[in-house]
Amino acid sequence: MAAPQAGITTIAGLSPSLSGACSLPALVIAKQDPRVMPSKRVLLQSPVVVIRQPTDVDENYRPHATSPFSLKLSENSSAVTLFEGDDLQYRQLFSLPHSRLVMPRRVCQPRDVSTRQGRQLQSCELRLMDPSCASFGLQLWDSEWIRLAQQWTPWETVLYVTDCRVKYDTYRQTAVGVVSSQTVLTPNPALPAAQQLAQFARRVRAERAQQFTADEEFDVSAVKDHCSVLELEQRLLALTDVTASHVVLVPAFVTWLPLDSDRYKITKW
Known part of the structure; x- marks a missing residue:
């Protein structure tokens, strides 16, 4: 310098x-x-x-x-x-990471939230992935980060997340990340590992697209594996290979389903 x-x-x-x-x-x-x-x-x-x-x-x-x-x-x-x-x-400092290297697989639309004190805030959720996890939620509450997140391209923009708070979400019964004033998000950091993660994400996305196409004529009656929602979450947490495909039947009520997401497929049964 x-x-x-x-x-x-x-x-x-x-x-x-x-x-x-x-x-x-x-x-x-x-x-x-x-x-x-x-x-x-x-x-x-x-x-x-x-x-x-x-x-x-x-x-x-x-x-x-x-x-x-x-x-x-x-x-x-x-x-x-x-x-x-x-x-x-x-x-050059814009691309240097300031601790988790992740890929956003989905950037949700911001939503208005009213606090108990009557304050009007905005919230936005990112669904993140890397070779060790297929999907992890990251909550944004700061309007500046929410604005920037709308410019990130899912499956393409690599993020370097520093000092992210992790808490247990009782409603979802799983851990989620929360961006606080301690957190710094660096898009597309100048790191070789970032390029490797981008290549991994492209491969996973291509394989998912092929699976969705191949499942068009899937015979649901042939599925013998059944489990509860809780057991399904435990299986997902224990996954070692996020690219593997497995079909299981889960008797449950649908309480949330983003129709524009590529994570889900609706099949008439």
Whole structure:
């Protein structure tokens, strides 16, 4: 990276003695609601440099950083403006992963949610996959991530997920991921493993398409394997080969079925 310009400070060069007297051009890799950054290409002027305390309440679920400092902006003395200098040295950072490498197999449409406190929020779910798991849910609640997710192409856009919270969903009776203010999502990271995952996803999708075509004349009466919904979930969790195909009958009520998804096939029986 080139040497900083006169009067410009780097993240590595921050110290409390620079408070009120530094300008910092930097790449914003993630931002949360409420959004106050007009762009990801910004210049911070006259911020207050303070030492981060791990016990601070507002440090919960924040991305891990190598710098021990935080920046606080004042409406009276600080400013956030677009950086007008040469940003060539920063562009490569967009593709560097900032810890899970996954492929979105489905990006659901955002839906409006009302909280118990009367707040109106938006939620969006991603269904993720990799060679170890056929489908895993990731919930988005931040409007910025939801907006960006609509630009990702299922089965093509590789994601690098960092610091994702995992919780147990009692309604679905399974674990799900939740994007919080600690989480960073990097689309199409510059990693050889990302290219390998993309090739794997293309192969899986092609094989699924062939299976759907071959099953058009499938004889349901020939299926001898039966199980409950709970047992089916346990079998899915124990899968070691997500490309394998197996048919089983499950007596159950349908409570949710996205008709535009390629995960399901409706057969008249």
